[in-house]
Amino acid sequence: MPASSSTRPGATRYVWLSIVAALATIGLKLAAWWLTGSVGLLSDALESFVNLFAAVFALSMVIVAAAPPDEDHPYGHSKAEYFSSGFEGTLILLAAAAILWTAIPRLWAPQPLETLGIGLWLTAASTAVNLAVSRVLSGAAQRLRxxxxxxxxxxxxxxxWTSCGVVIGLLAVLATGWLWLDAAIAVLVALRILAEGWRLMRGAVGGLMDEALPADDLAVIEDVLEGFRPRGLHFAELQTRRGGHARFISVKVRVPGDWRVDASHGLLDEIEAALAARLPGAQTVTHLEPLEAVMPLQAPREADRAG
Structure with a gap:
């Protein structure tokens, strides 16, 4: 079953928290850059703008994903969240390019830095905000899928981690007097951002391409089905996919041909309910087949082994 409408507004509230945090960190980091002239701090501030744009887009996609199934989208709109992940990855790549464009010339023409003490404190404050909000969002992401x-x-x-790298770079400048370290750290930050942007875009493409559920979910499905095998059921052609917060499962259930239809369908209802209980948000499609349609093909091989 899809996630209930009562859970999805919770996701919207958490995205608003991310937007507020992005605005706060932008103000702190821009102030730090303005006071110090550090290109490393500028690179950090640019990524916070990415956070803001990504959070606004995520808000719109979470709202779309919460919409119930309709005639044109019978499986719901949960995949809309993958567009948010892909968009965020794209913005990260653009931010990384902007950082490299700014930082590389500074490697050969370093600029003096000013008021580093205040800049470091402002950066530390913005890092604390991002850390706290990230932990809250991570927990909410797991609960709401x-x-x-x-x-x-x-x-x-x-x-x-980017902010921590920038602070380390600035402390290194203070300790050594090597101004080029500021730009060098900014380049390393950009490369790290590129890797994260690529990872997010790859995950978005994988979700839109209907990748199977992760191994942990598949193990749960197999455990549930195994509990029904002693009752004479056989399972075949298990297929799974994830669409945003929703999970989709399809499996053929084979029963002896002389079983009553109503009793067989009652078992299908039990299987679907058991899967939904173990995997919240799972939408299961079961297809009933007579076992005899398959077993006769295996009978000669069984007889050969018996002989």
């Missing part, structure tokens, strides 16, 4: 929240949480954690 939200691809958009998961992407936002991972991006914010990347921002945390």
């Amino acid at each position: 939200s691809v958009a929240l998961e992407a936002d949480a991972r991006h914010l954690m990347t921002d945390v």
Whole structure:
């Protein structure tokens, strides 16, 4: 069954939290850059703009994903969250390109830095905000099975590590007097951002291409089905996919041909309910088949082994 409408507004509230955090960190980081002139801090501030744009887009996609199934979208709209993840990955790549464009010339023409102490404190404050919000979003993403929240949480954690790298670079400048270290750290930050952007875009493409459920979910499905085998059921052609917060399962259930139809369909209802209980949000399609349609093909091989 799809996630209930009561859970999806919760995802919207968490995206608003991300938007507020992005606005706060943009103000802190721009102030730090303005005071110090550090290209490393500028690179950090540019990524916070990416956080803001991504969070606004994620908000729209979470709202779309919460819409119930309709005539044109019988399986719902949950895949909309993958567009958010892909869009965020694209913005990250663009931000990385902008950072490289700004930082590389500074490697050969370093600029003096000013008021580093205040700049470092402002950066530390913005890092604390991002860390706290990332942890909140990560927990919410797991509870609500939200691809958009998961992407936002991972991006914010990347921002945390980015800020830590910038601070380390500035402290190294203070300790050594080597101004080029500021630009060098900015280049490393850009490369790290490129890797995260690629990962997010790959995940979005995988979701839109109907990748199977992860191994942990498949193990749960097999465990549920195994519990029904002693009752004379056989299973075949298990297929799964994930669409945003929704999980989709399809399996053929084979029963002896002399079983009553109503009793057989009652078992199908039990299987679907058991899967939904173990995998919240799972939508299961079961197809009933007579076991005899398959077993006669195996009978000669069984007889050969017996002989």
